[in-house]
Amino acid sequence: MAEHHPHAAFPSRPSSSHLHQQGNPFSRPQTPHVGLQIGFCGLGAMGYFMARNLANRHIAHPHSATPLLVWNRSVEKSEKLLKELGDNKVKIAGSIEEIARECDMIFTNLANDTVVKDVYVQFAKALEDSGSLKPKIFVETSTIYPTLAGELDTLISAHHGRLVMAPVFGAPPVADAGKLLVVMAGDYRSKKEVAHVLIPSVGRSVIDLGGNLEKASTFKLIGNSMILGSIEILAEAFTLGERTGINASLVQTLVKELLPAPIIVGYGEKILHDAFDGTNGFAIDGGIKDATHIRRLSTETNVPMPSLDTAHQHLITARAIHAAQSLRGEHSYDTLDWSSLVAGTRVAAGLDPFDSAKHDRVVPVNED
Template identity: 50%
Template sequence: MASNLLQTPALHAGTIPFSRPPTPGVHPLQIGFCGLGAMGYLMARNLANSLILNRLSSFADTLDQLATECDVIFTCLANDAVVISQSPPTKVKIFVEMGTNYPALAGDLDRMLSSFPHTRFITSPIFGAPPAADKATLVIAMSGDHRSKKEVAFLLVPAVGRKVIDLGENVEKASTLKLIGNGNLAAILELLAETLTLGEKSGIGQQTVYDLITEIMPAPAIISYGKKMINDSFDGSVGFSMDGGIKDSSLVYRRSDLGSLLDTHSFIVSNAHRSMITTRAIHQAQVVSGTQQWDIVDESALIASSRVAAGLDPFNSKKGTTVVREE
């Protein structure tokens, strides 16, 4: 059944920009996954449960064991990291970094790993929140060695994601696209926060504003994150944490960033970053006083910054929103 899946080109038409890899040999690929966080766990689970990888595997005791015994090693880590074996590999190994990292790091990792014989490195960041990872509807960017991308693409689609975007041989390109995409999301969150707060403070109501926005701009991110904001659904344990959003947005706008290198600037991303920093400070103050509702807040909670500036409650839109007309 798995082999039939690989031999049906129509199934992947428009979703994988590579031809089908060679038929696996007698010994199936051993797959390793490092980074079982909010996203990594769901992706690893879907890989294990997929038709292609229904023969998968067990747990490694150490990271060195993972790198030594596996043919393809996926890493999806909150911070920049890579795992390599202390002993040079005797067969081809593919390292796949799926996290959000600064593009120059990808180049550094590629040069380091390329010094080991038979070792390949590709960047493959993913677009989508935990619910998309759960449903295997992520969009996957890839850059690096062509043969490795082909092998990995057919492992990930449809098991983990719905589409692969090929960015060519330069390993930095996929990381660059990831930051551009994350910057776009931060800008959307900031715009939503300011707009919904204005609607609430004006007396029109954030629900009415949300209904209008989703009517004229029914993008998935606007619909899902806007719904979190109007419903005060800021539990970061089931979403994308504020700390993660701060880290990602800082990669986009910081002084040594993409924008400065390319003579561009993302003002709205800078504003979003400031809103996230402010929201985190408000939440941390509540943690200290023991009044917090959530131990971790979702990045959509950046609306707290706009609400506080407007004299509203940061995390409860039902408080302090009554508008009194002046006679």
């Protein structure tokens, strides 16, 4: 596992009141970053809001007057952000290499491991070609397999870069509100600098996983296993209710009474109302990617996770049904949210996969 050792001992722990107010376990850096140039790569469903909030915070900071430098594979997203915020807050980079050369702190939020690796290879090549000895901090916020963190660290550290792994918890609306939960691992001084850029503009709080870079990605997969397992349980419970003649709204009432965690209630609402639009949630391809990572990790560590195996199967079923509907022009959404995994449970029970209004015509099993 890739390990970064702190350059200095941990300072005294902040008071509990400070932690409660700031959500940040790191003391403030002693020297403010005058003229710090921040870059952001990847303006997808999450990255767009993260970059926007960073740009708004960064330009308002008394020691930071440089616009956020952004890059996205399709320039339209960059142009949209520029139009929204203006050129005093955002500047569009012409290439990934420009981000690596010009920026002091670079954030990435990308779709999958392959894309992440490719971008960091380009970062490393740009640093090598520039010959710059100036240290830079690279902050990877995507959900990736833990061992990839070590590969990224090798690429960056060879050219005086420092890597911080900082995956985030929260759907796009949470990112929009700047309330993400940030999980962080890496060099201590680098984490401190990054944390005070992210909090409170992008995230509500930070969980520090120490110096081992792989721990942050592992922790993110553990968290996503809880979320995905909860969605699977909800899907099964709602489907059982439908087949036994209990209205889905009553099942959701029970969810609110017994399991009143906001994320569980929220996914219950999605299933109740067939709100499976992936552009307003977590797209199903990302869910399948994460489920695959979790299952791989559980296999390598001999930890059985049968609920995740079932959830993974139901995600694939939902995506396959949606693909078939799309070919016929019958789909309701261009991209599915991962809560649509309920389709796997529904079709197995003889129900419509995505339209619960049709369930009203189902005769409850105890009345056959």
